[in-house]
Amino acid sequence: MVLSTERELQTAVAAARAAGRPVALVPTMGALHAGHLSLIQAAVAKAHENRPFVVVSVFVNPTQFAPGEDFQSYPRDPAGDHAAASAAGADVVFQPTVTEIYPLDRKLPTFPLPAVATRWEGELRPGHFAGVCQVVARLFQMSDADRAYFGEKDYQQLQVVRAMVRDSLHDAVRVIGCPTVREPDGLALSSRNRYLSADERRRATAISAALQWACGRVDADVCDAAILQSGVRTQLESAGMTVDYAAVVEAGTLEPLGRIGDVPARLLVAARLGTTRLIDNCALVAPTVRSQQDTAQ
Numbered sequence: 411m412v413l414s415t416e417r418e419l420q421t422a423v424a425a426a427r428a429a430g431r432p433v434a435l436v437p438t439m440g441a442l443h444a445g446h447l448s449l450i451q452a453a454v455a456k457a458h459e460n461r462p463f464v465v466v467s468v469f470v471n472p473t474q475f476a477p478g479e480d481f482q483s484y485p486r487d488p489a490g491d492h493a494a495a496s497a498a499g500a501d502v503v504f505q506p507t508v509t510e511i512y513p514l515d516r517k518l519p520t521f522p523l524p525a526v527a528t529r530w531e532g533e534l535r536p537g538h539f540a541g542v543c544q545v546v547a548r549l550f551q552m553s554d555a556d557r558a559y560f561g562e563k564d565y566q567q568l569q570v571v572r573a574m575v576r577d578s579l580h581d582a583v584r585v586i587g588c589p590t591v592r593e594p595d596g597l598a599l600s601s602r603n604r605y606l607s608a609d610e611r612r613r614a615t616a617i618s619a620a621l622q623w624a625c626g627r628v629d630a631d632v633c634d635a636a637i638l639q640s641g642v643r644t645q646l647e648s649a650g651m652t653v654d655y656a657a658v659v660e661a662g663t664l665e666p667l668g669r670i671g672d673v674p675a676r677l678l679v680a681a682r683l684g685t686t687r688l689i690d691n692c693a694l695v696a697p698t699v700r701s702q703q704d705t706a707q
């Protein structure tokens with residue numbers, strides 16, 4: 411079922427709730443690929459309770475694009491998205507207009523931006539996370555979701571949404587992060603991959619290869635962040651990319667780390683290949699922590 415207004419969505423959600431079904435939201439900007447479908451499948455496959463009522467929103471949110479970014483050219487395929495989301499188990503595909511999301515006659519709540527939004531994408535894309543928080547909070551409000559699913563591919567976005575929910579929404583929604591889905595050659599799925607030329611697509615695999623290299627170095631007990639960062643940077647530059655950042659960070663706050671140690675760490679990467687900007691990340695686990703985890707299992 412495709413719905414486009416807040417009223418229609420709220421009527422459908424109320425009926426689902428009356429039938430005892432919890433509400434799960436999968437927010438997307440459409441052009442759905444297997445990464446999105448894995449979120450929908452995760453939302454559907456909830457055991458030990460009534461089947462969730464799964465709402466997939468498809469909305470290319472203008473407020474999270476800076477001037478000069480790809481808002482106009484961002485891929486749009488409403489009919490294909492409806493078919494794909496329904497086949498993956500969505501109950502509702504919510505495809506609102508801009509004025510439905512941002513009604514001119516109503517003041518919508520605003521929230522302070524969490525500190526975790528400051529660095530990395532926050533620095534390079536001013537206004538981006540303010541727009542993401544604005545639309546996600548609005549989608550939460552419209553769908554009355556109990557839980558919401560986000561991909562780890564946009565790792566900072568996931569942490570920003572978690573922080574917003576914790577700090578401003580009283581934990582009203584459970585935010586669930588799902589693993590990145592990759593092409594067989596390692597490239598993380600993204601709607602923006604379709605911008606790549608055949609040659610760029612080949613070279614784009616350098617990102618996941620560099621992340622794997624870094625994990626291998628950490629397994630070999632190379633835990634110095636500077637060594638890992640410069641190794642990743644060199645590999646991406648050798649593949650013809652301009653590196654925005656390659657950063658070893660604490661996994662929750664995204665503050666830079668000097669060494670991989672006891673605290674959970676993440677390697678965040680953003681690089682440009684021609685006119686396409688790609689981001690990716692992976693967990694880094696120190697050998698000492700890994701062996702403790704293995705013993706505990």
Ligand code: PAF
Nearest residue numbers: 437438439471542545564
């Ligand atoms: O990750 C995305 O596709 C978007 O940033 C989101 C979360 C749907 C908000 O527009």
